Every structure is written in structure tokens, then in C-alpha cells.
Amino acid sequence: MKMNAILETSAADCHPASVRDYTPLPELRALQLQRVQAVVARAWDHVELFRSRMDERGLVPEDIHSLDDIAKLPFTVKSDLRDTYPFGLFASPMKDVVRLHVSSGTTGKPIVVAYTSDDVSVWTSVIVRCLAGCGLHRGDILQNAYGYGLFTGGLGAHYGAEALGATVVPTSGGNADRQIMLLKDFGVTAICCTPTYFLHLIDRAAELGVDLKQLPLRAGVFGAEPWTESMRRHIENKSSIEAFDIYGLSEIIGPGVACECRRHQGLHIFEDHFYPEIIDPDTGEALPEGTEGELVLTTLSKHAMPMIRYRTRDITMLLPDRCQCGRTLRRMGRIGRRSDDMLIIRGVNVFPSQVESALLQIEGTLPNYQIVLTREQGLDQMEVRVEVTPHMFNDQIGALQGLQARIQSALDHVLGIRVQVALVEAYSLERSQGKAKRVIDRRTS
């Protein structure tokens, strides 16, 4: 049975680690139940916050008899990680912890995540499965332009790519000119980075006279921030790569929670390690497959820092059908937005992704932008700051004012509210870990 499923896939997908992607459903569900029972027991034994929340509900680990019982468990939220900073949610003694990562905190304390040696192996294996699903294999040269260091992106992708057997070029983020030089000189076939950073590389390559379409580069694995289908089309038009969406978050493991296969119809969740649920973000009630809501994840095999029903704030849905690729793993839709991304401006719901698609339409390229919210005399004001790129710059005031007006009218039209547009100098907007910082909210409520 398993063999048939594998035969449906392309030869490039057939890395031995990918066999897990085709686990027959009864076997997968049984494995999930066994693992969730173990992880709940582990958290109960070692994590005080979790045990006290279970106590409040009158629950004990033995109350989990089926996967449906997961819905009874208490949620974990991001502030729990901050409140217990640095090591309060660890379920392993420090002697068993081999790695710590720290997530960039936008406000207040950062969050710390921990891995045992087994956790690192699991992480590596899911990245192998991601990359194999993107059609990568031994012999590929992969440039890893995710930031190395405290951020999970760089090291996470690195170990997985090496385990796959690819040749890894660990460029980390930054220095676009050198990135482009290495892509060219090494004959790099795949790149991992944030989609925003790849857009920057596209623009910079054009300025340097490097035609990305002429390079052997054929796959891009992009994640760490939400991106849109229009960005995918733009990326695939400007280079000869196939663009894949990879999903993950430090709290769960880092990159590698889910990834697209070559069908590009949603991201397969590595369900043998991460149990997904979709809930109504307002009521916390579970929602059926095919309904959009907040993604909640439970780690099924993490030792150092188990996460039970972690609220990701990412809005998506579980897709109801099986993927044509033959994997039994359920898929989630692309993350277009986060529940905490939604801005309410003068009573109107606004998502940064709407601003992004408006900018892409006008310029045919995505400049760096930032949304700044202020409140003047009780009224919300929204300003969109757009970095002027060489492509946009014209040395006549009138032409720039015309551009500003076109952006303004496109935004007014898409958002349905009046916004201010400011053209700002290149590289003047704040970035963290290569991720653009999209929203600054200075409204005091």
C-alpha cells in the first residue's frame, strides 16, 4: 500500500525520510494519540504552569483517550513564554538541552526555546522532508540566506539541508551583492530565505545586470513571514525558480512545521510531530476542516519544551481533501494573515497583505514598506511609508508626486479608507532578522 503511494510521486521526492509522509491514516492517527498522551504526561510532570492549568480544569493526563480529547486541554499563548522567561516552560533539565534559540521580541522580553538532542534530530528530519517535497536532493547546492544565530531559521534549515545531502552555502542574511555573486559563481540550484529578501535580491540582481533566469537556480523555499500568491507570481516571473512556502515558528520548533509539495495546493503539516487544530480566535471553539480560523499546534515529540495547544495567531484552514501527491499528511492553506495582523482603523479591518498587493500592482515590484498608525484628535491615521527604489526614482518632482498619488489612490481603493503615503529613502525602514517590520502602531488606546 505504502509503495503505491510513493510511486505516485516524482522520483525527486523519494528521499527515504519522505516515507513518513505517506503513513496510512489509521497508523498515523494511532501514532498521534500515543504521542499526545506521552507529551501531555511529560508536560504535566515537568511544567508547573501546564499542571496548574490542568488542575484548574480538573484534568489529568489520563483523561486523554482519543484525539478529540485534545480539545479539552488548556491553550498555551505567547505571553506564557514571556511570563516564564527564560526557562519556565522547559520539561528537560539543562544538562539534556543542547540548544537554545531566542525569538526577536518586538515588545518587552524575548522568548526562549530549547531543544534536546532528539529534538534537534526531529527538526532536522522535518526539514529534510520539506526540502525533499520541494524536489531537492543530494547534488543540489542550497544557499541558506536565513539569518544564522539566535533566530531559528538559519540553523534549522542548515542541518536539514545537510542531512538531505545537499551542498549548503551558509550565507546567512544580508550583503545582497555577495549573495548574488555566490548564486552565480557556485551554480546554486536552490535558495532559502524570507520572500521579502528574495524580492530584494531580484531587484539588486537587475541593478547589477545579473539575469537570474540564466542561472541554474530552480527552487526557492520561502518562509518566516506571510506572503501572497501575487508575490509568488512575481518571483516566478522574474527568476526561473519554483517558489515554495515553508511554515514554522520558533515556539513549535522553527521552520519545518509544514511545507508545500510540488502541487502547491496548501502546505503539508508534519502531523507525526505536530498536531493541528483550527479554532475560532474569539471563542476558542474548534472549527471543522475547510473553515478558516486560528491555527493551534501541539508538539507531539518535543522533549525540552513541549507546547500544548499553542495558539499561533496565524489564520488559515485545514484543507479537507487528500493532496494529489499521495501524502497522507493533512494540508493547511497558505497563511495570508495573522489574527494579530489585523488592524482596525476607524472601524475598518485592514491587513498588511492588502497594502502589499496594492503596491505590487502599481510598481510591478514590491518596495519595502511600513504602516504607521497614529491617533490625532481621536481619529486613527494610517500612513504607508514606501522606500524609493532605483526602479521608482525619477529626478523630477512631478513624476515622484505622480507616483505618490497613484500609490495613494490604489490604497484608498483597496482598503476603503483614506491613507497618507510617504516616499522615504532606501534602507530607511527598520528590519529585524531580514523580516521587514511592517506595522508600527503608535495609537494609545
Add this chain to the structure above:
Amino acid sequence: MKINQISLFAENKPGHISAPARLLAQEGIDIRALFLADSQHFGIVRMIVSDWQKAAAVFEAHGFVVKVTEVLAVEVPDHPGGLADVLGALDGSGINIEYMYAFPYPRGDQAILIFRFADPDAAIAQLQTAGINLLASDELLK
């Protein structure tokens, strides 16, 4: 006849001109003419410098958005009516001036007018026919 002018995008904020000025100073590049076009929120710094290629490379390396445009430099007598004579030569020709600025010549009693035309070649022909002296790059920068 065409002179390469460097333009930079600058936000209309205190201190935003000093960084490019400092860069040119560090590189020993001389500014021959400078004009600031501004709107409410942003401005364009247009400059004619002693070494435009080096200046463009230095600015780009420091993350500035740079544009190089071709302009014409016209020499006129620095007395009343000098500008009117040059503009008179263009009247009726349908040649459109996109922008212009003027500065006094350091030597003698001449002034220099810098013009950006939509069609610089047509403008060169028209001005030369009218006997107006266009400066070459090396003459302007010497």
C-alpha cells in the same frame, strides 16, 4: 555637450543632505553646482560634481538611490537680459524645459544655466543655431 548630473532622493528632514555632502568630502569630490528641488515631504538633490562616476558609485555603495541624467550647460553673459536671450532662442521651437537652475561662473562675468530638456538633442541643435555657447563637461569642470 551633454553633462552628467547626479540626482539623489532625500526625505525632507533635517540632516538629510549632510550625509551625501560628507561622503563627497571624504572622497575628495568637488561639487560644482547643486540644486535642491523639494516638495512637502521629499526632495531631489541635483548635483554636478567633478567625478560623476565615482560619486554615483560611492552613493550607491552607501545605499542611496541615485539617478544620472543628461543636462546641458549654457554659458550666458552675467547681466540683465542674459537669461531672456537664451530662452528667446527656444521660443516657438516647441522644445520643453523640464527644469533649470543657474549659478554664477567662478571666472569672469559669465553665468551658467543648467537645463534638463525632454529632448536634449533637439535643444542642442536649436541653441547652437542661435549662436548660444554650450559648455562641454571638461570646460564646466575645469
